[in-house]
Amino acid sequence: MDHKELISKAIEARKTAYAPYSEFTVGAALLCSDGTVYTGCNIENASYGATICAERTAFFKAVSEGAGDFEAIAIVGAPQGKEPDFCPPCGMCRQVMTEFCNPESFRIILSNGKEDRIYTLKEMMPYSFDNLQSSSV
Ligand code: THU
Numbered sequence: 001m002d003h004k005e006l007i008s009k010a011i012e013a014r015k016t017a018y019a020p021y022s023e024f025t026v027g028a029a030l031l032c033s034d035g036t037v038y039t040g041c042n043i044e045n046a047s048y049g050a051t052i053c054a055e056r057t058a059f060f061k062a063v064s065e066g067a068g069d070f071e072a073i074a075i076v077g078a079p080q081g082k083e084p085d086f087c088p089p090c091g092m093c094r095q096v097m098t099e100f101c102n103p104e105s106f107r108i109i110l111s112n113g114k115e116d117r118i119y120t121l122k123e124m125m126p127y128s129f130d131n132l133q134s135s136s137v
Contacts, residue, residue: 001089003118006031006074007111012095013039013054013083014076020044026054026077026087030062033069038062041076055093070100072107086117094125103128 006029014027026042040057052060055075062070077087088110089097097106103122110117116128 001031001035001037003072003107003109003116006037006072006109007029007076007116009037009039010054010074010076010111011113013041013058014084015041017041017054017080018043018081021048021051023080024077025080026075027059027084029074030055030058030066030070031072031074032062033071036062036067038065038067053090053093055089056096059093059096065101068100070106072109073097074109074111075107076111076113083113085112089124089133095128096123097121098125098128098130 002055008027010027013024013029017025018023021044028040030038037057038061040054042054044051055073066071075089076084101121106121108119108124
């Protein structure tokens with residue numbers, strides 16, 4: 001699957017975001033090496049801390065169904081009703097990616113619908129904490 005197709009799936013996933021408090025909607029599409037895609041949206045809560053980001057929704061859907069070997073995630077976000085825009089993942093989502101992805105090869109794809117920007121996880125999360133591997137510091 002090319003990255004344009006993955007971005008389209010993130011744009012589609014954004015439509016089901018539940019964000020009545022921030023009114024900022026996000027969609028994500030997570031690609032596995034076998035071609036399977038798990039999508040996610042942000043889901044907010046009256047108790048704000050119970051909110052989950054689109055990226056972690058996608059990861060937790062995937063991991064809970066036994067998936068692994070993640071290749072890339074496409075993310076789009078913007079205020080509700082606005083066109084998709086670049087939405088870099090929050091620190092907590094980068095930490096979750098670090099748990100399940102190869103930092104050298106996993107790609108984070110951002111788009112505003114016109115221009116795409118692609119980063120490795122290592123670029124977005126240098127010197128990360130990963131208890132299962134030796135320190136990169
Ligand atoms: N949000 C995401 O879903 N992903 C991000 O990368 C940044 C933030 C959500 C959380 C909250 O529902 C809203 O966007 C505003 O922070």
